[in-house]
Amino acid sequence: MLEAIDVSKTFPGVRALDSVSLSVRPGEVHALVGENGAGKSTLIKVLTGVYRPDAGELRLAGERVRFATPQEAQRAGISTIYQEVNLVPLMSVARNLFLGREPRRRGLIDTVTMNRVAAETLRGYGITGDVRRPLGQLALGAQQMVALARAVMVDARVVIMDEPTSSLEPREVETLFGVIDDLRGKGIGIVYVSHRLDELYRICDHVTVLRDGRRVHSGPMQELPRLKLVALMIGRDVETVRSEGVTGFSEESQVADSTPVLKATGLRSRHKLHGVDVAVRPGEVVGLGGLLGAGRTETVRAIAGALPLDEGTVEVAGRPVRGSTGAAVKAGIAALPEDRKAEGIVPGLSVRENIALAVLPRMSRAGIVSEKRIDEIVTRFMERLRIKAAGPDQPVGELSGGNQQKVLLARLLATSPKVLLLDEPTRGIDVGAKAEVQSLVDELAGQGLGVVLVSSDAEELVEGADRVVVLRDGTVVAELTGDAVTADGLLGAIAAAAEKEVEK
Amino acid sequence: MKLSVEGVQKHGALAVLALVTLVGLLAFPGFRTVDNAGTLLVNAAPLGLIALGMTFVILTGGIDLSVGSVFVLGGVVAAWASQYGFVAALVVPLLVGAAVGLVNGVLVARTNMAPFIVTLATLLGARGLMRAVSTEGSTTYLVESQPFKTLGNGDLLGVKWPVWIAAVLFVAGSVVLNRTGFGQAVYAVGGNTDAARLMGVPVAATQIRVYALSGLLAGFAGALNAARLGSGVTVLGIGTELDAIAAVVIGGTLLTGGAGALSGTIAGVLLLGVIQNLINQVGDVPTAYQQVVSGAFLAVVVVAQTSLTRLRSVAPV
Known part of the structure; x- marks a missing residue:
């Protein structure tokens, strides 16, 4: 249905995708997994027309396609739901659902029909209540459901889901899986990105693993043991993973009765x-x-x-x-906020500046900051936390989620x-x-x-x-x-x- | 409780307008004449048109500082073009306004420059053009076309043409905002630009169109004003952009974009008009102090609105 063939994409200093291929068949749920920074997001953006690949091509139903904009990809039948809800909170639920394809009467938007159809459609996703409310008044999970409904409502041939369950309650996850089964039955191809292995094994048929911008594995989901999957993602031996466990915590630290x-x-x-x-x-x-x-x-x-x-x-x-x-x-007391985007990092500043932010007062003498000491600290924490960045001067906004979190942690730790x-x-x-x-x-x-x-x-x-x-x-x-x-x-x-x- | 608070906040400008008007009606005999009401409305019409365009721009999260200059430029070119007849007097200022707006829109949408800076540049540019056309303000063009003068001063059913025009355009604007794809795009771009882009909304085209519309309406407002005054007055339009922005914001449109309605903008425009009118009623207040009073009043209104908004946000959901 949808194929990416030898797609490459390079950003300044980073080879985000290196000859990656992906093939999604009709009625198939295709898992796309990899660590943060492995290139999943970039690949999705190439598939949805946000980025244009430097090399390689896309094929939809066997025909070569080029998407200059997200609209073109959508018109071709590729719908996407993103990890963070990408809707307009101030607009009504119904208007969000229909934005860009509202029902018309005599050339004008037919609000009565729009609200009625919206209410009917959303009931199927477990969302009841007034569809004329601003979307922002719904809970995050419900908003994600609206995004899902929106993605499915268009005559989609391929639906791409980027961590759709990260803000859903368990009950909503079940609704989502129900919808996915429906889509599968209709012969729609699905690309499913998630870090939750249980989900992947439950609903996905096929899996493609990316690491450092390359495809390291592609095959049927059930034939890939869980341990092997984790090993592929993080690029270590199965044996190491087995001995260290999946979480990085070691056993029992000794706590003195102090x-x-x-x-x-x-x-x-x-x-x-x-x-x-x-x-x-x-x-x-x-x-x-x-x-x-x-x-x-x-x-x-x-x-x-x-x-x-x-x-x-x-x-x-x-x-x-x-x-x-x-x-x-x-x-x-150093606190790592729950919402790192809103309360933590300054995306426009570099890794170095973000780390140094909290310690500046301490590192200055008579108001003058010692650049050398900052460099020492930044280098130390970047190595210690294994922060993946082009260098200390790369803006934090360009890093993957996990690396942003590490930068934030580094900043906290720098204050001892x-x-x-x-x-x-x-x-x-x-x-x-x-x-x-x-x-x-x-x-x-x-x-x-x-x-x-x-x-x-x-x-x-x-x-x-x-x-x-x-x-x-x-x-x-x-x-x-x-x-x-x-x-x-x-x-x-x-x-x-x-x-x-x-x-x- | 929650409902009524929300209602007051949404129609806050209208409520304040009603209150101020009531006070005016009770306190000033001069205020409660039909003549005065007519003057108030016809004075408010040009600002209304400018604020109409400004509402679109602000809804997308932008700002248009050039409208004051375009307004005065539109008046001057309308008066100049009136020597070639009614149609020229009407069309030339519209074209000039739309052209300036188009420049704004293209620069904002394509170069990623801040709207504030872009429209500040065109504010200066348009004012310069106006001075060039009027040879440093020394040439004042008189309106030659009689039909064009009628457009500014004639009436239908006792209501002056500019007021009718403004009213019709506000209704049309409201339909555009709520019932067309372009209107939805305006709200979406202002509410969440990234999401709008991902949802397939043509962001750049929407931006270009709102700035072009704003320029067009500012040029039109200038033309109507010239028609009414009978000449292209060159000393107008300084600070008009700020009046328009104030009217829009008083009307409840978020300065950050994404939420608001034209009904609020009408109320905002009329409120500014009524305040000015009432100050005139008081009589011998020196102009300088009129501005002080006007400013103070504006501050009070905005504070009242903000506290109403806050009330709403802490009201139990």
């Missing part, structure tokens, strides 16, 4: 937290577990001074921290904090970078840092944390220590809390 480096007591904030206690000793990784909305992110934000507290105290190394982000930073707050540090980054970030967290704790780790990934949480504090509705419902820190134990604690809730 005084806590971070002690938060009785954190209360209206509607969000109802008395949360967390204590972290030096060298300890404390996980915050619980379901979405249980108060994990709020707890971290409260400790970082970003959430106004009604009651409660935060102490670092025995000293109280006044509730502001400035005071928290001064006391040695006492406490590190990590909210979903591996969200949206690939297996390889994930393992690196995880082993780094381990290493940092080993050096005496106190770490608070929030993760929706149960495996990551139990392997990474020495202790897990389980939250529900803004209160601590359980604490797992020692041998109890297992995925089953965590799920058990969450489930038990839910049952108690029901009994009440």
Whole structure:
């Protein structure tokens, strides 16, 4: 159906795609996997007409095609849904759904028909309610569903899905898979990009693996063992992967029974937290577990001074921290925000400048910054975190998600904090970078840092944390220590809390 | 509670306009005459046309600073062209305005320059052109065409032509925004340019068209004004772009683009007109102080609007 043959694309300093071929048959769900920076996004942009390839060609239904713009690709029947919802939040749900192909009557947009059809269509995706509301008022998952509905509504021949499930609830993921099955039945080809291996094995027929801009494997999904897939992606032996495990956390760090480096007591904030206690000793990784909305992110934000507290105290190394982000930073609390785009990196600045941003005051003498010392620090962290960039002067906005996250982490570490707050540090980054970030967290704790780790990934949480504090509705419902820190134990604690809730 | 707050915010300019008008009606006998209402409307018509075009531009997330210069240039070339008859007097300023707007649009869409800078450049350029046409302002062209004068001063059912024209164009503009693909593209480009591009909206073409439209309307406003005054006055139009922007923003259109409506812009234009009219009613306020009062009033209105918006954003969802 859709073929890319020996496609190459070079950006200044980076060979993003090197003779990559991809062939999607009608009715096939084709997985496209690879680490961040492997070239998946570039390949997708070539397929959808955002970029033009430097070499190679595209064929649609056997005929050679060239797309100068995304419109041309869409008109040819290639629809795309992106990882980040690419719709217009201020426009109504219905207008977003129909933008560019609204139903007409006497040349004008027929709003009545448009709203009616939109409501009918979206009901099939589990979205009810007024379609005249601004799209931005919907939850992120629902917005993604609208994007999906939009992509499918056109007479698509190929649908490209770039991490469609990253913002979906489990129920919505099921709806998505239902839609994918429908599309498959209609003979539509699907390119499916995801980091979630379970999903890939569940719905994909074929897989193409990219690494460093090259195709390293292509074949039926079920014939590729999971371990081998991971090994292909990160470019290591199967044996190494087996011995090191999929997450980069090593076993059990020894925590001395010392005084806590971070002690938060009785954190209360209206509607969000109802008395949360967390204590972290030096060298300890404390996980915050619980379901979405249980108060994990709020707890971290409260400790970082970003959430106004009604009651409660935060102490670092025995000293109280006044509730502001400035005071928290001064006391040695470094927080990795959940949303790195909105709250973290400065995309237009270089890797070097982004890393140095937080330490500038400390590296200057009489207001003059020592360039040499900055270079030292930047080089050290770029090597240590294995940041993949053309050089320290490449703008961070050009890096892949995982590398952006590493830059952000480097900036935090450069301030030599006492406490590190990590909210979903591996969200949206690939297996390889994930393992690196995880082993780094381990290493940092080993050096005496106190770490608070929030993760929706149960495996990551139990392997990474020495202790897990389980939250529900803004209160601590359980604490797992020692041998109890297992995925089953965590799920058990969450489930038990839910049952108690029901009994009440 | 939430509904009413939202309603007030959306129609905030209208509410303030009603309030101010009511005060005017009660306090000033001179304000509540039919004549005065007619004068107010006909004075507001040119700014209305400019603000109409500005609404399109701001909805795409842009800004057009050149409209004041284009307005005065349009008036001068209309008066000059009126010696060749009615059609020339009408068409030449439209072409000139559209040409300047086209330059703006092409530069904004194709060179990735900031609209602020691009239209600042054409502001200066258009003003220079105007001075060239009027030989440094020393030549004042009188309107020769009688039908053209009628366009500015005649009336239908007691309402002056410029007011009718503005009203019809606002209705047409509203239909374009809400019921055509171009209108949807305007909102989409302003709401999220990247998304619009990925969704297949012709971003560059939309930008070019809104700036061309804005220039065209500013030229037309200049022509109507010249028709009414009977000559191409060269000292007008300084700061007019700011009045237009103020009217649009008071009308509830987001300065960042993507949301707003022409109904708000009408209310904004009329509000500015009523404020000016009321200050005139007070009588012997020196012009300098009139501006101070006008500015202060504007600040109050904007603060009121902003706090209403904030109210809405904290209202329970």
